Amino acid sequence: MDRVTAPPLPLEEAQARLLALASPLTIEHVDVEGALGRYLAEPLHARRTQPAASLSAMDGYAVAGLNLTGPWRVVGESAAGHPYIGTIAIGEAVRISTGAVLPADASAVILQEDLARHGDEISLTGEAPVPATKHIRPRGMDFIEGAEILPRGKPVGPAQTALAIAAGHKYLPVSRKPRVVIIDSGDELAADPEHCAPHQIPASNGAMLLALAGSTAVDARRIGPVPDTIKAITSTFEASSDADLIVTSGGASVGDHDLIRPALERWGASIDFWRVAIKPGKPILVATRDTNGRRQIVLGLPGNPVSSYVTAYHFMLPMLRAMLGAAQPLPMHFTASLGEPLRANGKRREFLRGWWNGETVIANPLQDSGALSSIAASNVLIDRAAFAEDARVNDKVQIYLLQNGGIA
Template identity: 65%
Template sequence: MTASPPLKLEDAQRQLLELVTPLPAEQVEILAALNRYVARPLLARRTQPSADLSAMDGYAVSAGDLQGPWQLIGESAAGHPYHGHITPGQAIRISTGAALPEDAFAVILQEDITADAGLLSLSGDPPSPPRKHIRPRGMDFTTNTEIISAGNPLTPARIALAIAAGHSHVPVHRAPRLTVIDSGDELATDLADCAAYCTPASNGPMLLAMAHSLCAATQRIGPVPDNIDAIISALDTANDADIIVTSGGASVGDHDLIRPALERWGARIDFWRVAIKPGKPILVATRSQAGRQQIILGLPGNPVSSYVTAYHFLLPVLRAMQGALCASPLPLSARLSMPLPPSGRRREFLRGWWDGKTVNAAKLQDSGALSSLASSNVLIDRPAMAPAARTGDEVDIFLLQNGGIA
């Protein structure tokens, strides 16, 4: 195992996602389903709009009667339709979103009409085509048409769409149960009493915050000392978790005990080490528990390494457990606003800032430097053994916002 070369990123992601089975579906009140993934295709229960509606403020007239003059005989407002009929030579005042009378054929804009004592005259151009300012019945969707495919997240716009289509509850996959265990003798939770040789325990909260965006049900254990029995005890408290994430202790030092602790605990090591920088010593393991399979991710302890590996592995697993159509982050292209040196033997993910057109790399790229991570909005993807890049060269970037998923 230790002699095997590190995996390529895409190979490691593929092997990890092959371990995932989507969690069961449940019906959830729609406002509680924000950012969760639809488990079954969602079909419209009604037609939208359910009647022909005016798209503008103006006057509704009948077919073949676009020149006037017209006698004003009533009004249709949004939520208050006109219930009578109109004939040639008649018009009704109509508001945006109001239903057209059955006999209405066109809406003439109010700025194209002159009114005088209830008599309307055309002072501008009639609509062309005649139904230009009408939203026809079923324009958006009709009953039983698919409005949201399975595997799509319920964004605010999709929540509005589902409600418009008649859904107050939606089928989504159960939220993954995630336990985060951070370990290390150097970690301090009391920030008022953090010795110079200690480090504030920030990785656990960071990982919980990343998972929160994907609606995981989370718990945190630790910090746990560098002791196999203590690590196994922490793992025992996570028996109900679908996924367990450890931070720290995944490398090969004398105090890196996650791998032997997992093996003693009964987990199987599926793979270890990925050829990326930062984040090489990531570990993936599985364990059968109560008729289901737990997935364990052993992330590095350096905070940026922990973040980058969570970005490329933890977030995709959480999406896949919820049946996401797209689980892994998607790259975009940008042009460099500065040159970059050649890359090394591992694929590198540099912290950087993208202004929508060009991207520049942060000066400080040490894997322990949280300041440059916090001030970045992208990861710049540098292939292994890439030559020096010049200003203006195109590079792939991964957006940090939303975990790289649009």
């Protein structure tokens, strides 16, 4: 049985086979802020200790010794960026602000509201800290020099950006951005949505897929609409010879005008697998072309817009994350309670468009694979197993979040 006539693959097997095709991209070092949205190509180690000295976590007074009943004589001040120079002895105190360096020999910070001050003398009027170090951030509390602070494959977001800078990094190692070409094909597609004849539909899939790809750090461009001829489609593949990933929309099925497969063969690509046992999105195609020591991957998505979106979510986005070096490229799923019942499912695993309010989820009443309004009105996909039985209100289901493209 060849790859074209083989039965549809289960989703997880198809995803694993696709991701196994991803070739490592070259590593480049970019400035920390320019790495936002990318993935670390190497583990990141701290180049400094944070905090570099013990700091006060509150406004108050730093005192020495174990006797926290006072009184104390105020001998100076330590402010953030302006530490107190010298040591303090038993019975002495230093006025200290949040984030300021703790004076040498200080053993505790007492909150200013727990003290009364008369001239240079302070006395305890409230509670002493328990333990004495309660309001002290010790040196190295966050991380110490040489410690691994972020693993390889970690996405670089706002918090990771701040952490890398705090750890002394100006540049980060990341994989180069994948080059992506997205191709719309079909004689029925109109390039200009303002001039669309009755026998045409506006070419919206390419823009949708380009926007989805743009949720990751890629260099992507769109070509099309491309006419339904082998010559035109093959020429478009030739014009995409610099791409790491080529994504087509439409023409990957078995109709007389579905010409992606023969065009790929003419171009020199070989089919890895075709068809996945999901709904919507069964006629998905994966092919590879090895040339000049590098591998190009072609992902042929269905032409129906919702099918195209769902398969891009489960295949294109994970592939791009894998190319970027993500440790966890697949979308995360969560458990939610049904707010409305669901009917029994058929022989294919189905991803229903739905709305999750943070507590319960309901399926959109319109589930046709051509209905863009339903995907635009949804924020989750509800995962329904093949031959799933009727589900009742409050039954648990698995959902995938759509608003962030399912990024892990």
